[in-house]
Amino acid sequence: MSVTPLLEIKNLHVEFKVYGGVLKVLDGVDFRVNVGEKVGLVGETGCGKTTTMKAILRILPVPPARITGGEVLFKGRDILKMKERELRETRGRGISMIFQDPTAALNPVFTIGAQLEPVIRHASPENRRLSKKELRKLAVIPLKEVALADPERLLDAYPIQLSGGMRQRVCIGMALATNPELLIADEPGTSLDVTIQDQVLRLLQRLVEQRHSSVILISHTLGIVRQMCDRVYVMYAGNMVEEAPTRKLFANPLHPYTRGLMAAVPRLSGGGVAMGIPGRIPSYLHPPSGCRFHPRCPQAMEICKHEKPAFQQAEDDHRVACFLYDPAVAEPQKEATTA
Amino acid sequence: MSNDILTVENLKKHFVIGYTGLIHREPITVKAVDGVSFSIREGETFGLVGESGSGKSTVAYITVGMYRPTSGTIYLRGEDLFAQGDERPLRFKKEIQIVYQDPGSSLNPRRTIKDILDLPLRIHQPHKNRTLEILRLLNEVELPPDYMHKYPRQLSGGEKQIIAIARALASDPSLIVLDEPTSALDVSVQGKVINLLIRLQQELNLSYLFITHDLSLMRNVATRVAIMYLGKICEVADAAEFFQNPQHPYTQMLLSSIPVLSEEEEKLKPSKIHSIGEIPSPVNVPPGCSFHQRCPYVMDVCKVVDPVMVETGPGHTVRCHLFEQPPAPAAVPETSSTVEAAT
Numbered sequence: 001m002s003v004t005p006l007l008e009i010k011n012l013h014v015e016f017k018v019y020g021g022v023l024k025v026l027d028g029v030d031f032r033v034n035v036g037e038k039v040g041l042v043g044e045t046g047c048g049k050t051t052t053m054k055a056i057l058r059i060l061p062v063p064p065a066r067i068t069g070g071e072v073l074f075k076g077r078d079i080l081k082m083k084e085r086e087l088r089e090t091r092g093r094g095i096s097m098i099f100q101d102p103t104a105a106l107n108p109v110f111t112i113g114a115q116l117e118p119v120i121r122h123a124s125p126e127n128r129r130l131s132k133k134e135l136r137k138l139a140v141i142p143l144k145e146v147a148l149a150d151p152e153r154l155l156d157a158y159p160i161q162l163s164g165g166m167r168q169r170v171c172i173g174m175a176l177a178t179n180p181e182l183l184i185a186d187e188p189g190t191s192l193d194v195t196i197q198d199q200v201l202r203l204l205q206r207l208v209e210q211r212h213s214s215v216i217l218i219s220h221t222l223g224i225v226r227q228m229c230d231r232v233y234v235m236y237a238g239n240m241v242e243e244a245p246t247r248k249l250f251a252n253p254l255h256p257y258t259r260g261l262m263a264a265v266p267r268l269s270g271g272g273v274a275m276g277i278p279g280r281i282p283s284y285l286h287p288p289s290g291c292r293f294h295p296r297c298p299q300a301m302e303i304c305k306h307e308k309p310a311f312q313q314a315e316d317d318h319r320v321a322c323f324l325y326d327p328a329v330a331e332p333q334k335e336a337t338t339a
Numbered sequence: 340m341s342n343d344i345l346t347v348e349n350l351k352k353h354f355v356i357g358y359t360g361l362i363h364r365e366p367i368t369v370k371a372v373d374g375v376s377f378s379i380r381e382g383e384t385f386g387l388v389g390e391s392g393s394g395k396s397t398v399a400y401i402t403v404g405m406y407r408p409t410s411g412t413i414y415l416r417g418e419d420l421f422a423q424g425d426e427r428p429l430r431f432k433k434e435i436q437i438v439y440q441d442p443g444s445s446l447n448p449r450r451t452i453k454d455i456l457d458l459p460l461r462i463h464q465p466h467k468n469r470t471l472e473i474l475r476l477l478n479e480v481e482l483p484p485d486y487m488h489k490y491p492r493q494l495s496g497g498e499k500q501i502i503a504i505a506r507a508l509a510s511d512p513s514l515i516v517l518d519e520p521t522s523a524l525d526v527s528v529q530g531k532v533i534n535l536l537i538r539l540q541q542e543l544n545l546s547y548l549f550i551t552h553d554l555s556l557m558r559n560v561a562t563r564v565a566i567m568y569l570g571k572i573c574e575v576a577d578a579a580e581f582f583q584n585p586q587h588p589y590t591q592m593l594l595s596s597i598p599v600l601s602e603e604e605e606k607l608k609p610s611k612i613h614s615i616g617e618i619p620s621p622v623n624v625p626p627g628c629s630f631h632q633r634c635p636y637v638m639d640v641c642k643v644v645d646p647v648m649v650e651t652g653p654g655h656t657v658r659c660h661l662f663e664q665p666p667a668p669a670a671v672p673e674t675s676s677t678v679e680a681a682t
């Protein structure tokens with residue numbers, strides 16, 4: 001696999017101005033996707049996964065959102081600084097996104113065809129000159145690819161006439177219709193039943209492998225990411241806290257949050273249900289000082305309350321944001337709290 | 340039989356959702372629950388698993404008396420819950436309580452926790468000192484006493500669900516229906532709620548009808564498991580047996596679709612059977628076995644005749660022609676490549 005970065009997020013900060021103050025949500029996010037790579041992003045509700053992706057596409061609502069720092073480099077160009085025209089190109093053919101909620105992603109008052117045809121029209125300059133009829137012919141292709149039966153008829157159907165699984169597949173087809181270099185899939189299929197979710201994910205995997213697209217797969221189901229991704233990021237309260245190749249992460253999670261999260265997932269092999277992680281996800285209005293996980297961390301040390309741990313390498317391809325793995329933090333302090 | 344707390348017998352609930360045509364108006368019905376039978380033993384956790392729309396909540400709502408069945412009935416310790424007309428007697432209501440999936444909308448946002456817990460006490464325990472009872476309930480679910488004065492919006496999702504559990508306990512019930520009690524919560528919070536439920540069950544000798552679509556969770560909480568598909572139960576077995584020896588093709592498909600975290604769990608999944616096809620609409624349930632369009636083992640008989648429940652081992656029942664007498668030839672899926680191609 002090539003290690004040319006396709007997308008690189010550096011030190012991204014995003015805030016939301018709300019009644020009562022400022023929510024400091026993204027707190028210096030670092031994230032990278034290499035060419036041809038499938039990258040997973042996991043973390044609990046509200047940790048900032050969707051916000052990070054919306055920042056990449058520059059579709060955060062401004063206001064209340066404000067990007068207060070950082071860079072989003074796509075093939076070396078900063079998306080945050082792009083002019084409208086270049087941005088449109090990037091969104092059209094460079095990056096496309098499958099949104100969290102397939103019902104919201106499709107407009108209920110237009111047919112599938114009416115929503116798919118403009119996407120195809122803008123996919124390339126040649127397509128812009130096509131007649132309505134030719135366009136319709138092309139629109140059938142992505143629907144066929146996502147294994148939808150009778151695609152001709154589907155073009156005239158309204159979203160409500162399709163099942164959840166079919167809608168999700170239409171969204172995948174639409175997102176891949178432009179042959180994007182990067183596909184962002186935000187919780188694809190999690191609103192579906194496991195058997196249908198499994199179908200949708202296997203389909204997605206096959207299609208992206210066929211066209212060598214890079215993928216960001218967001219989920220709060222760790223098992224889904226394990227099944228599909230080459231590398232995984234774990235996010236907690238607006239920070240990346242761990243990053244490793246998938247196998248490594250699941251075999252040897254380092255960050256106390258990742259460990260707690262993995263221990264909390266009920267296993268098919270039995271053994272009872274662990275208590276989970278004590279406490280709650282912190283408020284972004286007054287996020288905890290130092291390491292944002294410290295109020296819930298079973299291994300918190302004095303330094304964790306005052307300083308923010310850097311997101312740095314613990315091993316060659318395993319990064320973690322935690323003082324337990326920081327050689328600069330004195331050993332006695334670590335022992336004092338872990339004992 | 341004598342130690343069964345709840346017996347569900349051939350339960351059906353059909354909803355009329357509209358009418359066809361203009362002249363020969365035929366009702367369009369959803370067979371939400373279509374001939375379901377099972378029984379729950381005293382003190383056990385009976386798990387009901389199924390995909391969205393399979394009829395789990397409808398079974399739950401009939402059990403607590405929100406709906407009357409179209410036909411069939413439910414017995415509580417041998418007494419017919421629906422024998423006495425429309426309004427369910429208070430003594431039955433006291434015995435069976437429910438916790439809903441959505442912790443937000445099941446609690447009145449304008450009431451304090453104290454008021455929320457006071458209501459069932461007023462109805463079911465009118466002679467007790469209610470403030471003391473509220474304190475006892477909060478203590479039981481390990482929330483501090485000052486939570487009495489909070490409103491639901493001031494609580495986290497997990498805490499709201501814990502209040503819903505406290506409210507269910509207020510009438511001192513024997514059976515609690517748990518309709519996806521943790522599916523709206525993050526995994527890190529789920530553990531706390533589940534462990535609380537397990538402790539309460541032991542202390543108060545409660546029986547649970549536990550509904551979920553999460554099989555990994557089910558593996559860890561249920562004593563017995565029933566799988567529902569399109570309004571019918573297709574397999575019932577003891578939890579351990581169930582995960583070691585799933586027999587119904589749909590159960591196998593369900594198990595093989597679960598995303599898991601380790602190789603150890605991966606080995607427990609039946610590998611041969613991949614999910615294919617769409618779930619049919621409950622308005623247009625296919626004839627014969629309702630799973631036949633998705634089943635890799637489908638035979639001619641499956642398209643015409645709906646199979647009946649047969650016992651394949653002690654306490655293990657399956658509704659599939661593969662297991663009916665005379666024994667069908669050993670099941671072999673139509674080669675995996677055709678199964679794969681159909682996806």
Ligand SMILES: Nc1ncnc2c1ncn2[C@@H]1O[C@H](COP(=O)(O)OP(=O)(O)OP(=O)(O)O)[C@@H](O)[C@H]1O
Binds near residue numbers: 016025043049220
């Ligand atoms: N438009 C907005 N206005 C105010 N706050 C917002 C807005 N969008 C997001 N937030 C806040 O930012 C935080 C992160 O939200 P985000 O949607 O990125 O989380 P997520 O990780 O995608 O969660 P989920 O798993 O639930 O989808 C949340 O606390 C949310 O309330």
Ligand SMILES: Nc1ncnc2c1ncn2[C@@H]1O[C@H](COP(=O)(O)OP(=O)(O)OP(=O)(O)O)[C@@H](O)[C@H]1O
Binds near residue numbers: 354356371395398621
């Ligand atoms: N009051 C009603 N009127 C008409 N149809 C209904 C009604 N209640 C349920 N249904 C239908 O009956 C079927 C079973 O619904 P039910 O809510 O019992 O499923 P479920 O297994 O609980 O699903 P979920 O996992 O989504 O909660 C569905 O097709 C549903 O649309």
Ligand code: SF4
Binds near residue numbers: 257291322323
């Ligand atoms: S930095 Fe400290 S508080 Fe944060 S995860 Fe590591 S040990 Fe815990």
Ligand code: SF4
Binds near residue numbers: 589628
């Ligand atoms: S009855 Fe036939 S179609 Fe139904 S599950 Fe059994 S083998 Fe498959």
Ligand SMILES: [Mg+2]
Binds near residue numbers: 049
């Ligand atoms: Mg999100």
Ligand SMILES: [Mg+2]
Binds near residue numbers: 395396397518
């Ligand atoms: Mg339900």
